Amino acid sequence: MAGIASRRLAKELKEIHTQGCPVGIQLLSADNFEEWHLSLEVMGDSQYQGEVFALKFRFEPQYPISAPAVQFMVTDKYKSPVHPHVYSNGHICASILGTEWSPVLSVIGVCVTLQSMLASCKKKERPPDNDRYVRHAPDNPKQTRFHYHDDTV
Amino acid sequence: MAEAQAPTVDDLRVKLCYICREEERYDQPETQQNMSPWVHPCNCTLVAHESCLLEWIKSAQQNPSRAANALKCPQCGAEYEMESDNPLTLRLMNFANKLLTMGGRVVLAVNFSTLIVAFGTGLYIVSTAYGLHAMQQFLGKEMYDTLLTDDPNNWPFHAWFNLPLIPISLILSRTSLSETGVSALLPLFVAWPVSRPVGLQGGTSFFQSAGEKLSKYFPVVPDKEGPFSWPPGPIVSIILYGLVRGLYRRYWSEIAHWVLDHTPAVAPEGRRRRRFLWDLDEDGAGPLRIRIAANVLGERRQRQGGQGNQQQQQDAPVQQPQQQGEDQQQDGDGNADDEPTARYTGSSLGRLIGGALLIPKISNYMGSLLYRLSQHSPLLRRFLGIRLPTTVGLQLHETVTPAFAGLTPAQQVAAVSRAALRVFFHGTKQWSEMDPVWFRNTIGLGLFVVAKDCVELFYAWLCKKELESRHVKTRPFRGIDARELDLIPPRVAI
Numbered sequence: 241m242a243g244i245a246s247r248r249l250a251k252e253l254k255e256i257h258t259q260g261c262p263v264g265i266q267l268l269s270a271d272n273f274e275e276w277h278l279s280l281e282v283m284g285d286s287q288y289q290g291e292v293f294a295l296k297f298r299f300e301p302q303y304p305i306s307a308p309a310v311q312f313m314v315t316d317k318y319k320s321p322v323h324p325h326v327y328s329n330g331h332i333c334a335s336i337l338g339t340e341w342s343p344v345l346s347v348i349g350v351c352v353t354l355q356s357m358l359a360s361c362k363k364k365e366r367p368p369d370n371d372r373y374v375r376h377a378p379d380n381p382k383q384t385r386f387h388y389h390d391d392t393v
Numbered sequence: 394m395a396e397a398q399a400p401t402v403d404d405l406r407v408k409l410c411y412i413c414r415e416e417e418r419y420d421q422p423e424t425q426q427n428m429s430p431w432v433h434p435c436n437c438t439l440v441a442h443e444s445c446l447l448e449w450i451k452s453a454q455q456n457p458s459r460a461a462n463a464l465k466c467p468q469c470g471a472e473y474e475m476e477s478d479n480p481l482t483l484r485l486m487n488f489a490n491k492l493l494t495m496g497g498r499v500v501l502a503v504n505f506s507t508l509i510v511a512f513g514t515g516l517y518i519v520s521t522a523y524g525l526h527a528m529q530q531f532l533g534k535e536m537y538d539t540l541l542t543d544d545p546n547n548w549p550f551h552a553w554f555n556l557p558l559i560p561i562s563l564i565l566s567r568t569s570l571s572e573t574g575v576s577a578l579l580p581l582f583v584a585w586p587v588s589r590p591v592g593l594q595g596g597t598s599f600f601q602s603a604g605e606k607l608s609k610y611f612p613v614v615p616d617k618e619g620p621f622s623w624p625p626g627p628i629v630s631i632i633l634y635g636l637v638r639g640l641y642r643r644y645w646s647e648i649a650h651w652v653l654d655h656t657p658a659v660a661p662e663g664r665r666r667r668r669f670l671w672d673l674d675e676d677g678a679g680p681l682r683i684r685i686a687a688n689v690l691g692e693r694r695q696r697q698g699g700q701g702n703q704q705q706q707q708d709a710p711v712q713q714p715q716q717q718g719e720d721q722q723q724d725g726d727g728n729a730d731d732e733p734t735a736r737y738t739g740s741s742l743g744r745l746i747g748g749a750l751l752i753p754k755i756s757n758y759m760g761s762l763l764y765r766l767s768q769h770s771p772l773l774r775r776f777l778g779i780r781l782p783t784t785v786g787l788q789l790h791e792t793v794t795p796a797f798a799g800l801t802p803a804q805q806v807a808a809v810s811r812a813a814l815r816v817f818f819h820g821t822k823q824w825s826e827m828d829p830v831w832f833r834n835t836i837g838l839g840l841f842v843v844a845k846d847c848v849e850l851f852y853a854w855l856c857k858k859e860l861e862s863r864h865v866k867t868r869p870f871r872g873i874d875a876r877e878l879d880l881i882p883p884r885v886a887i
Contacts, residue, residue: 244413244445251414304412305452339458342467343412343449344439385458 245303246273252346265351274299277313278351282358294318295354296330297347298380307341309382310350322364325357329374331381333367338386399869402433402440406879412445419881432867434473435466438878446473446865474866483855490852493744501743517557524556527563527753533760533830563749630835637839649850653857752838759837760830767833777833 253270261267261278268277276297282288294313300306312320312330320330327333336345336353345353367373378384402408408431409416417431429444450473453463464473507519529537767773870878 248412248414302452305449339456340462341459342462343445344467 243273243301244305245299245301248304249273249276249299249347252348256348261348262352262355264355265348268294276347278347280351280355280358282355284359286359287361287364288321288358291321292318293321293358295351297350304343304345307337307382308347308350309380310337310354311381321358322366323358323361324363324365324367327367327370327373327377329377331373331377331384333386335386337381399871400878400880401869402431402867404878404880405440406881408440410442410445411439412441412449415442432865433870434865434867435469435471436868436872437466437469437471438870438873439466439468443865447863450475450865451860476864476866477859478862479859480855483852483859486848486852486855497743497745497747499743500747504743504746520557520560521553523750524559527559528556530753530757531831531834533757533834536830560750563752564746630832634835634839641843645846649853652850652854755841756834756838759841760834763833763837763840777836778829779833 249270250273256267256270264281264283266279268279270276276299278295278297280293280295281291294315294317296311296313298309300308311332312318312326314320314328314330320326320328325333332354334354334357336350373384406419407416408419410431429442431440432443432446433440434446450463453459464475465471466473763773763777764779767777767779
């Protein structure tokens with residue numbers, strides 16, 4: 241019982257290495273089974289043309305039963321995308337990372353979903369409660385109980 | 394006919410669990426690390442280990458916001474069908490639990506409206522009235538009439554603090570604060586043992602000398618029983634009660650772990666913090682049962698965890714990292730949620746308050762039950778110290794009391810200290826001479842708590858059995874083109 245999480249993540253990693261990532265997604269680092277970094281770029285015509293973002297995945301020993309903690313990295317190199325569901329500290333309000341999480345999803349699956357979330361964005365703006373949220377936000381976005389506003393954007 | 398032809402999960406050449414991503418080839422089943430059977434629970438092509446799927450369902454059902462998706466295929470949306478042993482007892486207990494939950498909601502609603510009314514008329518009056526009722530239930534009619542009476546003019550001054558505190562402390566005693574030792578019975582007892590009868594007071598009190606007043610508080614009577622008479626006085630009882638309660642709680646949690654087969658786990662430091670969620674509009678009682686089992690266990694395990702940690706640090710600090718590793722696995726097995734969650738829903742809050750306010754009534758009822766039982770058992774009668782109602786006892790004590798003022802100062806000090814000791818062990822005259830209704834009520838309440846804990850544990854045990862006996866119903870791949878499936882090549886018929 242070396243942990244269900246590490247076995248499954250090893251499989252996902254192997255898959256990434258053998259099959260490669262979808263277009264616009266690249267593995268930056270996956271040195272352990274606790275934290276992975278991936279870069280994300282929206283291909284084609286979109287609000288985010290030419291911008292590259294980075295995603296940080298944090299896994300618990302119960303992954304994939306429990307959802308990974310996913311957020312955009314905010315560093316010198318990477319910025320959080322301006323999007324109505326993404327806070328300036330990188331936290332993402334997306335139901336698939338919370339109540340709609342399912343073990344059928346994977347790291348790449350989450351990346352693809354977030355990629356299409358950015359791609360379908362019509363207007364670049366922060367969530368209305370951005371300032372308030374960022375001031376009190378916990379380090380781990382999984383500790384936030386998001387209210388998922390709408391699934392259309 | 395179509396049914397017979399539809400391939401099942403066992404006909405797949407390669408089975409890939411959509412949860413753990415382990416795969417098993419039909420021709421080399423020994424590569425599989427997880428020995429659980431395979432299920433195909435829905436209408437699409439996803440298959441999974443039954444153990445993985447059950448783990449997922451359990452963890453999703455613990456969280457009400459995710460519970461709706463727990464029994465649904467994430468891809469085709471088909472409902473999973475579950476099979477489990479659900480004995481009649483468990484169904485009955487579930488029903489009772491649901492009734493209590495509903496009752497809890499009613500109590501909460503009533504309480505809210507009472508609270509609003511109470512702020513109009515004064516929370517104080519309502520609490521005091523409740524406290525008075527509680528005292529009457531708890532002390533029995535006779536002692537109540539002696540110590541308190543219905544007429545507020547007769548009340549000793551501390552009644553004005555004691556009575557309104559009763560409901561508050563009763564409610565507090567059922568929250569986790571009670572771990573700090575706040576006892577439900579404390580306000581029922583405090584200060585009463587040393588208060589004197591109000592019934593007697595009359596108009597003469599004006600003319601009584603200070604010494605006589607003192608001797609009324611500390612009646613100097615010949616000590617017939619010695620310091621350790623039975624039943625113990627109220628103050629000793631409080632101390633005993635606290636001791637017994639502490640011991641009971643400790644051993645009970647061990648018993649619970651043993652019955653529910655949970656090894657006391659050592660919680661890693663970071664995980665000890667518990668989330669408190671206020672979830673006032675909880676919907677649906679479906680996953681309730683699982684949450685109860687999980688929450689009860691979660692809490693118990695946490696408490697146990699604290700103790701275990703300390704012990705371990707003393708015993709073998711070297712082993713700690715290894716132990717923590719084991720614990721994480723156990724957590725993964727038992728409670729896949731991140732942290733143990735204490736969830737306060739509207740109904741559970743109502744149950745808590747309602748239950749707390751019923752304590753005096755229950756103890757009164759249990760006390761009279763014990764009284765009735767004692768009619769058949771002299772031993773029980775002795776243990777409960779049942780006496781016939783005394784109406785002459787109070788007059789008696791007047792005559793025995795010597796004139797306090799006539800004693801020398803040394804004698805006075807001795808008398809007072811002897812009397813104080815006596816009050817400590819026996820309470821005042823009234824407590825030691827009257828039928829100790831309060832004592833059998835306390836014992837009765839204790840028995841009730843034990844019985845209630847047993848029922849709760851039995852319920853949790855049944856829930857656990859039900860969880861363990863669960864199976865996900867597996868379905869054939871009906872309605873799916875067989876060419877899409879990677880099936881075992883059909884054997885050539887000989």
